[in-house]
Amino acid sequence: MRENALWSLPALRRLETEAELQGLDLMQRAARATADWVRQRLHSDARILVAAGPGNNGGDALYAALLLMQAGYSVDILLPQAATSRQSQAALQAIRQAGGIPLQQLASDYPTPELLIDGLFGIGLSRPLSADWAAVMTQLNALDCLKLALDCPSGLDPYTGQAQQACIRASHTLTFLCHKPGLYYAAGADHAGQIELAGLDCPQALLPPAEGYLNRQDASPLQRRRDSHKGSHGTLCLIGGNRGMLGAALLAGRAALAAGAGKVHVLTLDGSLTVDPLCPELMLQYADPAMPLPAADVLALGPGLGQDKPARQWLKRVLASTLPLVLDADALNLLASNADLQHTLARRPASTILTPHPAEAARLLACSSADVQGDRLSAARQLAERFQCTVLLKGAGSLIVTVGQPYLLNTSGGPALAAAGQGDVLTGLIAALLAQGMEAHAASSLAARVHGLAGDEYQQQAGGPIGLTASATSQRCSAWLNRLL
Numbered sequence: 415m416r417e418n419a420l421w422s423l424p425a426l427r428r429l430e431t432e433a434e435l436q437g438l439d440l441m442q443r444a445a446r447a448t449a450d451w452v453r454q455r456l457h458s459d460a461r462i463l464v465a466a467g468p469g470n471n472g473g474d475a476l477y478a479a480l481l482l483m484q485a486g487y488s489v490d491i492l493l494p495q496a497a498t499s500r501q502s503q504a505a506l507q508a509i510r511q512a513g514g515i516p517l518q519q520l521a522s523d524y525p526t527p528e529l530l531i532d533g534l535f536g537i538g539l540s541r542p543l544s545a546d547w548a549a550v551m552t553q554l555n556a557l558d559c560l561k562l563a564l565d566c567p568s569g570l571d572p573y574t575g576q577a578q579q580a581c582i583r584a585s586h587t588l589t590f591l592c593h594k595p596g597l598y599y600a601a602g603a604d605h606a607g608q609i610e611l612a613g614l615d616c617p618q619a620l621l622p623p624a625e626g627y628l629n630r631q632d633a634s635p636l637q638r639r640r641d642s643h644k645g646s647h648g649t650l651c652l653i654g655g656n657r658g659m660l661g662a663a664l665l666a667g668r669a670a671l672a673a674g675a676g677k678v679h680v681l682t683l684d685g686s687l688t689v690d691p692l693c694p695e696l697m698l699q700y701a702d703p704a705m706p707l708p709a710a711d712v713l714a715l716g717p718g719l720g721q722d723k724p725a726r727q728w729l730k731r732v733l734a735s736t737l738p739l740v741l742d743a744d745a746l747n748l749l750a751s752n753a754d755l756q757h758t759l760a761r762r763p764a765s766t767i768l769t770p771h772p773a774e775a776a777r778l779l780a781c782s783s784a785d786v787q788g789d790r791l792s793a794a795r796q797l798a799e800r801f802q803c804t805v806l807l808k809g810a811g812s813l814i815v816t817v818g819q820p821y822l823l824n825t826s827g828g829p830a831l832a833a834a835g836q837g838d839v840l841t842g843l844i845a846a847l848l849a850q851g852m853e854a855h856a857a858s859s860l861a862a863r864v865h866g867l868a869g870d871e872y873q874q875q876a877g878g879p880i881g882l883t884a885s886a887t888s889q890r891c892s893a894w895l896n897r898l899l
């Protein structure tokens with residue numbers, strides 16, 4: 415559990431102070447973890463460049479440099495600016511005593527090392543970087559070698575995932591004490607590389623409560639009794655599939671069956687199809703706004719819904735129902751333009767899950783997608799608060815936020831899932847897990863997790879992210895759910 419905990423920045427800073435008061439030298443531990451990381455990967459005559467900044471991130475790097483020098487590695491130290499923190503000044507003194515002479519800058523023909531250790535800035539980066547610092551980072555990024563970022567890539571805000579104009583593009587990040595969410599989303603997703611946690615053996619009593627969790631996946635509510643039948647696994651009513659977008663509703667319906675929903679009604683606004691020949695288990699019907707809703711445990715509205723009058727009527731109807739509800743795609747866009755329906759949503763007695771991508775979230779918050787991506791956690795929290803519901807903010811590093819619960823961050827999935835229809839599949843998965851009795855927060859997290867795992871598995875098997883269709887994803891999701899049961 416501890417390994418998956420996400421702590422807020424203020425909590426991490428409080429821990430730092432408390433550890434210092436108790437005489438725990440976390441910097442030495444971070445340095446040892448860094449040196450161990452290197453020893454496990456590089457032979458002892460490798461050339462390493464250690465770039466150290468003025469603060470404690472630089473201190474971690476300097477102490478690691480000392481350990482690596484003592485272990486026989488050939489180490490160059492780049493210190494563009496004098497060390498300012500007490501601990502990093504002490505580290506520098508120890509290096510000088512050991513014969514190390516830091517460089518203030520690198521020659522333009524500096525020979526490429528096997529590894530760059532980036533200890534320029536960590537969680538203390540607090541203002542825009544100067545042109546001089548940007549030039550240093552640009553020069554380091556141009557080195558064609560392994561790049562290990564300590565705590566976070568320098569230039570990246572490890573909480574929001576925002577990169578400054580220059581930012582180290584790491585192949586690996588060794589992060590200390592706890593995971594930081596911004597390593598996984600926005601610019602972090604492309605700058606942090608492979609992420610590992612070094613917990614630094616911090617005593618349990620010092621650990622703050624988790625603000626969130628990484629990759630929480632509890633599929634145990636889906637376990638089945640031998641004496642069960644289709645009625646035991648819930649009935650779902652999915653509404654969407656307007657003219658030209660019928661496929662979206664079918665994809666969601668098929669995914670719901672693949673995720674174990676007992677029965678799935680698909681009401682399509684197009685109405686031209688009465689059976690899905692590739693999935694005859696689905697119960698298809700024309701979504702006449704005047705029809706009574708089929709008996710169901712869960713509703714989902716959005717895949718291929720469109721924004722015409724019947725679509726608006728259906729949104730009004732499902733919001734008025736007392737069933738758990740998933741809203742996606744055009745259901746979210748319609749909601750964004752109707753304040754009355756937003757009030758109805760906030761007052762719903764049953765749980766509602768919104769599954770926006772950043773552009774849909776931006777419409778709901780009346781801001782830009784860049785604003786949403788600029789601080790994903792804050793955007794998801796605003797939506798959850800405003801509409802009193804669960805929000806699954808899609809994109810690299812999907813976030814699941816429900817008021818009063820630790821937020822969840824899912825790191826599975828990648829560009830293989832950036833394809834048409836994958837959002838519809840996700841809607842079907844979530845709705846199916848709700849229909850089987852899971853609560854909204856956990857169902858959203860598990861659905862995002864297995865969907866992402868399916869994408870990762872494809873990418874690994876295919877050797878790249880291209881070519882995974884939404885249709886082919888559902889069966890992989892079934893397999894992952896069964897594995898996680």
Ligand SMILES: NC(=O)C1=CN([C@@H]2O[C@H](COP(=O)(O)OP(=O)(O)OC[C@H]3O[C@@H](n4cnc5c(N)ncnc54)[C@H](O)[C@@H]3O)[C@@H](O)[C@H]2O)[C@@H](O)CC1
Binds near residue numbers: 426427444543566
């Ligand atoms: N949180 C903890 O308990 C631990 C922290 N450790 C390390 O300490 C780091 C945090 O150390 P600090 O708080 O000293 O922060 P940093 O070392 O990340 O940066 C702070 C320093 O950079 C300067 N600075 C900030 N923004 C700048 C900018 N744009 N341009 C130029 N200078 C800038 C500040 O004036 C300060 O000197 C962590 O990231 C981690 O690497 C580790 O030693 C392990 C324990």
Ligand SMILES: [K+]
Binds near residue numbers: 532
């Ligand atoms: K760093």
